[in-house]
Amino acid sequence: MAEPLGFFTDTTVCIGCKACEVACKEWNQLPSSHGGAPTLSGDSYDNTRQLDGLHWRHVKFVEQFSPDRADGRWLLMSDVCKHCVRAGCMEVCPTGAIMRTEFDTVVIQSDVCNGCRDCIAACPFGVIGINPVSNTAQKCTLCYDRLRAGMEPACSKACPTDSINFGTIADLKKMAAARVGQLHERGEQRAYLYGADEKMLGGLNSFFLLVDKPEVYGLPPDPKMPSRNLTPSSLWSTLGAVVIGLMGIFSFRNRGATARRLEEDDVERRRTA
């Protein structure tokens, strides 16, 4: 396997230009929603709304202003698949459509997927959606085709401010740590990395520098693997099955004798009636 590759997204330098969104769409030839004419969302400058099958990048706009505007921030962040080292989507996929590549990225093979949508429910970040053209589940491929050709992903290449940094995870982690240090030094104490260490799903190969709680950016504070529920759920169900089985046995046991007696009762009753 080649060295793991991924993204470090420094949200503090994102200018919300959406070049990444458009570059992604252009490279991957993804169509627009509603023929390009959806209605205005009214949610700041975000008319993309979410990551889904047609939007593999999504720039978020979070307006934070106190009523008197003494404090004011406009947090901008370009969201994307996290290419989790332990990927929930991949874990549940029943067709094997989701694979881990030689770059340690997570890719959905569109020609394998049958659209069961289990991965959508499983992804802790709400990344995946059905592409209405292929009718299969789709998301960022981390430009697998470009990586294989030795090229940088389209989105990071288009990013004018280097908010999206692409590279080996080892390099990116160094870069990210330095940037957090720099921000702390300059008084931005809130800066921290989301998903850079192994604690979160074994590490996110696309991790972020944030300056507020994850929820503010629409990110789960504590993403987990779907399989955490597998064993307990199965055990409870098995227990249930045993109990029900016993109840069944109890209910029909010795039914030979009882049933006969009941039938006799019935004949009796009919006769008297």
Place this chain on the structure above:
Amino acid sequence: MYPRSMADSDCVMVMGSNMAECHPVAFRWPMEAKTKNGAKLIHVDPRFTRTSAMADIYAPIRAGSDIAFLGGIINYVIDDQRWSTDPFFKTWLVHYSNAATIISGEYKDTEDNDGVFSGLMEYKGGVEDWPYNGFVGEYDSRSWQYARTRMGDQGRVAATAQSGEVTTTRSGTQADTAKAPDGPPYDALVKSLLKPPPERDESLQNPRCVFQIVKRHFARYTPEMVERVTGCPKDTMLKVARTLLENSGPERTCSFAYAVAWTQHTNGPQIIGCAALLQILLGNFGRPGAGIMALRGHASIQGSTDVPTLYHSIHGYMPAPSGLKKHDTLREYLAIETLPTGYWANTPKFVISYLKSMYGPAATKDNQFGWDWHPKILGDHSHLPMFVAMADGKVKGMLLVGQNPATSLNAKLERAGMRKLEWLVVKDNWLHESATFWKNAPEVKHGDIKVQDIKTEIFFFPSSQVAETEGTFTNTQRMLQTHFKAAEAPGDCRTDVWFTYQLGRRLKKLYAESQEPRDEGFKNLVFDYEHDDARERERGEPDAMKLLKEINGYYSDDPGRHVATFGDLKDDGSTTCASWIYCGVFPAPGQNRAASRQPDPPDQRGAQLNWGYAWPGNRRIIYNRASADLQGRPWSERKKWVWWDEAQQKWVGYDVPDFTPTKPPSAKPKPGATGMDALGGGQPFILKPDGVAWLFVPTGLVDGPLPAHYEPAESPIQNPFYKQQASPVLKYWKRDDNALAAIGDTRFPYVITTYRLTEHYLAGAMSRWNPWLTELQPELFIELSPELAEEKGIRNLDWVRISTPRSQIRAKALVTRRLRPFTIDGKTIHHVGMPWHWGWEGVVTGDVVNELTSLVGDPNVTIHEGKAFVCNVEKVAGARNGVV
């Protein structure tokens, strides 16, 4: 300056632009300054934008109050201790600026003249044939001149788009030169223009010296006044001022970035001048990370002013021959327009080489190089007056190449103009609003205008796109870059050069037999750029490289030999050069420097001199001699750029030195000399006749030598600064369809501004047809504060009606705290804003915001005031697009 240099700034002040949204690629450099050097980013804007989101300091101001804000900073800087004691600032002031120069005793400042400058009078200029110059008043600038010199000695009005008339015609300059010898050579003529040098007071104590005038002028721009007029809390303004000052000096530099939020005002050039004044005080020119970044708009809009599509100048920023000036002969033109000292002393060489490129061998010394054939302007022929004339039925036909006036400017009036044309040619990639106004415009849809009443014959020529065209771009850095054709244009689509070339060829054929004297020019015009490639030739495509060669210049008798630098240009017709500033881009056949693509090695300090070619002479930072002190030493190691090398006895550095290469810093001006010899080794501003930067601008601007705060043409308040409300010389075309709201008109109580979104491009043809872009911003909206929304019962996404005295339109409300109410002059003034990209064609459609704007313009460059006017906002029921 140029964008990449902003990475070297220690503080970047974006004001008059929303750089992150409108110039996202260039914005990477301020961001780099921020992340790498910890530079401070300041954004001054009525709205909290994506640029503000990146800023360390965001200062909200009411649209149209920029001079008040900048004036406050200037006042602070002049009063500050550090600034007046540090030798760096002192040197800049005394030696690199005109602070010490004494101004004529007749000069009266706004302070002593009721808020206007001396020389204000009623406008009486222009000619009967062209009553569209639009001035509401006029200044005679004689009294603004340096003492002991006269009008025209300091500079000329070359680069402004006023009506083409200057008071020089009355000042008698040409009378003095009438007896001067003719040329070529023109050295004697130039010499005859010399005047005694102006008086100076290097102690800066003389009350008539520029410094004292400036100091008095800005004294009333106190923090309290700034807050009262701009609505920006004074502490914020003072914080900005402190940050700028702290980041200026020998070790540090600040840069400014602006775009059309400084230009689209009735005093735009004055705002820019105000910033320049501040930057001179702070020593921020000619140095890395210093200066004022004019962010230009369209691709190659820089190129289109260098080799201009502007009416008022000929190539290389030389004034267009004008019927309103004494331009009857070439000699008269040169006598008026040449500055005897500084680089512009070479004007005769540039003009004659230009005439040679127009008329080739037919241009000779005996026929004044074809001077009489050259068209002359009659007044202000820029966009706004042209459409007013059109609406008056004065214009027969129009070629509309790559523009969409039906929506991009004062839409209703412009459509009225186009309806009066006999013929209209639209050459565009799309059938945009200006091609379909005759059937789909709101007034037609509403039945106010009947299609059958429009007699205009409209021709549509499909255009190829940029990637289907070969040529060069000149970007905002003045850098030429060749771009190659990536694909063939489909069908009948043709390039713009094809169109122009073919039109020219056909017209030449048409005039070939004419005996009319007025057609001589056309007959003699050199117009031969046949392509060497057989296929392109067959299609009639001209050769872009031949055009570049024409612009670069060559030797008239040996066209195979290119001119290598503008220093080689001659005034005797032996050189041919369309645009002197581009000289050197193509120094030899096969050596197209616009195509060079060699970046500097990473982490090496340099100016990327082998990437593209920046005019003039591949200098990346103009006036870069100012990056060294009087002795020619770098101001600091950190801000080293160009310096005097004693050993080599020449100027060296990372960049091409913008100075006479071997003139030592100690060199004194030669008495009685012309041109560069008239400047000493310590005078970096070589395009200025006195070699210094101008705090006080005696010539070049028609609306005053110093910036003063005037209210926009439409304003909710009386000007708190002066009795004079708005610029006394602004341009306004009084018509029924161009009414203005009175000051404080209660029917239109809100201040409105218009702007761009990253997701769209201008009038929309280049974005509203692209679903990838339209889905990002699908509908027209108006941004308003929750406070105003509550007052008017408007909820987010409600439809609202926006009205001005001109018209009304609808849009959806986007309620956001990014907009705020201002307290102006004690009153709460609500501020709203609208992006203006919509129209009735394309994938997404919406009302035309420019229905709302008016035809008022700046007196220097006649740009419309699209950035600050007043309106009303009301909630409406219903969701129909179209003028209501």
Place this chain on the structure above:
Amino acid sequence: MNAVGLPSTFFTDPPEWRWLIIGYFFIGGLAGGCYFLAVLIDFFGGAVDRPLARLGYFVAFPAVVVSGLLLIVDLRRPDRFWHMLIQSDTGHPMLKPYSPMSLGSWALLLFGGFAFLSFLAALEDAGVLRWPRLAMFRPPHIVGRVIGILGGILAFFVAGYTGVLLAVTNRPIWSDTTLLGLNFLISAASTSAALLILLGHRRWYWRSSVAALERFDAMVLVLELIALVALIASLGSMARVWLNAWGALLVVGVFLLGIVIPLVLQWRPNLLGERWSAPAAAVLVLVGGFLLRVVVVLSSESLGVLG
């Protein structure tokens, strides 16, 4: 959008599993439930109960076919349903034991096979097919016993794994408890018993079998009541999200109509008259079981912040 404080499961996207999936959960549950009941009766009941078991097999096989079809139709690419069983590129079997959906697909397939064999045997038993050798697919024949044991285990699986499937995601409610599988399984048992009661109660000579089933159902309903309370308890503070119409439906539809009233009717059959109380109770149990799935599936589908 102020999402601070929301649990992590709110930041995920709904898979748009709606009516087809609810239908599948319900009918699949009936298939499994009826089958295991039939097997239990075959193994432990008397000869007199065999017609009732036969009815179970009659229900199980068509139900598993229908549920399989629902599942396929719900795929966005039904033409590729087989990708769940066979790797499309290599042709090898596709099985991920840790993916409930993968395992479930296989279980459904195999269960379908067993249910088919039992179905054939039941047809023979009913005299529809006259091919006595088919009787071997049903106990007491040794082959039938094997089929019964394997099929029965699979039936339990099919009846319960759907809840596990929901749990093995990151969606709100579904993955916030580990008791959905248990609840679905119990509900499959109660609804299946109810269905068989409903189909069987009119035939007098099945009366005793049905009565046993009713007793069974009563026990299961009590169990279901406990499991449901445990489910809500296990959601902890997440249960707040049911403080809405879905919660009301859960209380009224599932608790009251689906469990409590049927229990009362069994306890006091005279309330509706002997004739009506059993079928009424059965219908209510079926409705309740259906609504349980509706509430569980749709209440989660409607949750989430745009991410």
